[in-house]
Amino acid sequence: MRKSQINQEIWTKKLALAVRASKFLVFVVPYIQGIALTGSVAYGDVDEDDDLDFFIITKPRRVYTTRLLTYLWALFLGRKRTGKHEKNTWCLNLFLDEADLRVPVSRQSEFARLQVSRMRVLFERTACFERFRACNADWLGLNIVNDYPPITGKPRWWSLLGDKLEVILRRWQLNYMRPKVTREYLSPTQIFFHPLDRSKKRP
Secondary structure (H helix, E strand, C coil), X not given: CCHHHHHHHHHHHHHHHHHHHHHHHHHHCCCEEEEEEECHHHHCCCCCCCCEEEEEEEXXXXXXXXXXXXXXXXXXXXXXXXXXXXXXXXXXXXEEECCCCCCCHHHCEHHHHHHHHHCEEEEECCCHHHHHHHHCHHHHCCXXXXXXXXXXXXXXXXXXXXXXXXXXXXHHHHHHHHHHCCCCEECCCEEEXXXXXXXXXXX
């Protein structure tokens, strides 16, 4: 069997696993607005031992709640990546609040642009990945007019408890993660674990 044919079979299987994982996460975590597959598996440059890299967009003010829930489910199912490369594990490496989709300048690079151009959207509500591209069209080199209305995420009375829980979970996770931070980027609305700055930063 030719190597290209073997790679195609591996890619097909991994895409099926990624789709299944995204459907499961959307079902068990109600705050997910969109999931995309990134990394080599997204565009077919695969090895048998590759893991699955996910980019998740959340509802407003639910980034750290979503991150914790997806982490716990991955851990429970034995899909949490613990090393550099573990076959078919979930690498939950990028979370953005849908009210803050603009990638910070420190994360804008040629490598990041390539990753975005190759990512494969598995699920989305409210056209969140289209809005993500529109918010970052300038450095991505896209001819898209950002005429989407801003999402303010105005709190509802029934979501105030969830908002307070998000603050608690954010503080707890940041206190835990900050001593270990090297090149990661953490803010109240964005979590970048994936090294999107492998190439030279844009001027």
